[in-house]
Amino acid sequence: MNATVRPVPYVAIANAGKVYPSSHGAVTALSDINLDIRPGEFISIVGPSGCGKSTLMKCVAGLETITGGTISVAGQPLSGPPDGMGVVFQRDVLLDWRTILDNVLLQAEFMGRPRAQYRDRAMQLLDRFGLGGFEKRHPWELSGGMRQRASICRALLCDPDLLLMDEPFGALDAMTRDDLNVELSRIWQGTNKTVLFITHSISEAVFLADRVVMMSRSPGRIVDVIDIDLPRPRSLSIRETPAFGAYTQCIRHHFAELGILQE
C-alpha cells in the first residue's frame, strides 16, 4: 500500500557501518549511515577527504562488505555486486593493452554479453564524450581527461540502472570539468538511471544533484541531506542565479559550522 504513495527506494541504506581492521587498530570509516535513494534520483555526496565517501560507494557496489546495518538495491539485500550497475572509479583503470574501443567493450565482455551488439553503442558514447576518432588509440596515448571520459563510456555501455561515480572529474581542469558536468546532466536527464556521484566540489554537487548528501569525518557519517530544487535541464549559467548561490552558501556554511571549512 505504502509503495503507491512513496516509491520503493532503489537503494536503501539503513544503519550501515564499516570498520576496517588494520595493523594500527580498527578504523571506523562509516558509522550509522541512513539513506534512501529513489529510482532515477541523482544523489551527490560531498565531504572532506577521508570521510568515507569511497568506502560508502564500494559498500553500495557490493565490493566491500558492511560491518553493520543493511544495504539493499532494487529490493534485494546486497550479497556482492548487484546486477545492472556501472562504476566509475577515482582513477580511470583502463587496460593499457587494449584500444579505447576495446576498453569500453570490456564492460559487455565481462557481463557476458556479445561484443558485436554493443559496438555501435560504444562508438556513439565515445562520440558523445568527444572521443570520436580516438577509438583505435591506446589509453597511454590519451590525456588524463580523455582517459576518464573513456572510463565513463565503459560504465555507461550496458545501460546501467545504477551508476556509481567516485570523483570522476577530480583530476580534470575546470573547463573540461564544466563540459563533462553538462554532458553527464544531459545523459542522465534522458534516462531513469539512479546515480550516486561523489565529489569534493560543492558547486559540482549542487549543479548535478536532486539531493546533496553532506558527510563528515571521524567517524564518517551523514550530517545533512539537502534537496536541490532547481529547474531542469540545467545549463552552466544556472550557477550565476541567486538560488544556486544560496544552496552552495548554505552547504559551505554548514561545513564551516562543523569546523571542516573556514569561512
Added chain:
Amino acid sequence: MTDWFRSLFTGESRTRDIALVLIGSLLLWEGCVWLFQPPAIILPAPSDIWQSFIATPGTFLRNMLYTLGTTALAFAISVALGVILAIGIVQSKFLERTVYTLLVAINSVPKVALAPLFVIWLGTGLEPKISVAVMLAIFPIVIDTVLGLRSVDPDMLNMARATRASKLDVLLKIRLPNALPSLFAGMKVAISFALVGAIVGEFVAGGKGLGFLVLTAQGQFDTTRVFVSLVLLGLMGTVLFYIVDIAERLALPWHVSQR
C-alpha cells in the same frame, strides 16, 4: 664510399661499435699469439680456430643443431609448464602453500649437481638433457609469472568484480596480459639457463651436441676444437637471447619499456 667510411667513425650505431670492439679484440688476440707464441694447447690464435672450424664444418654444425634443438625444446616446455604452474599457484591457496614453497626451496639447491641422477633415471638420450635444461629454466618462468599475475592494480580487479566478471575472464583479460612483461623478463633468463642445462646434460649424458664436442676435444687435448665449440655456443646464446628480446617488442608494444 667516403661517406660510408666516415660514418664508420662518427655518429651513433650500436652494431658498428660492437663490431669494432669485436674486431679489435680479435686482432689483439691474433697479435699476442703471433708475438708470444704460446703452445696451441694453451691458447690457439683466432685464425687457427677458424681453420679448425672449416676443416670439419659439418660435425660442428650438426652438433650445434642438436644443442639448439635441445635448448629450444626445453625452453618451450619450461614456458608452457611454468605458466601453467604459475596460474595454478595464483588461483589456489593450496598450491601456493605446497608447490610454490617447495619450488622456492628447491631453487636454492645447486641443481646442476642433480644432473647425474637424470642419467641414471633416463639413460643417455635426449630425455636427461631436456630434463636438466627444464629443471634450470623453469624457475625464473614460474617465479616471475607468479609475481606478474599477482601485481594487478586492486581497483582494476574491483572494476571487473563490479561487472560480475567470471574468474576465467579476469584471468585471461586482466591477469595474464598484466603478467606478460614479467613473463618476458623470466624468459630472457630462462633461455640462457636452458642452454646451460643442455650443455650440462651433454657433459654428463654424452652422445651428441656442442657440450659433448667440448668434452671429447678436451680428452684429446685439442684446445682449438674446444674454442670452436665455445665460439659457436656464444653465438647461439646471443642469437637466442635476441630472439626473445624481439618477441617481447612485438608482443608488448603497449608496455612502458617499449614505448
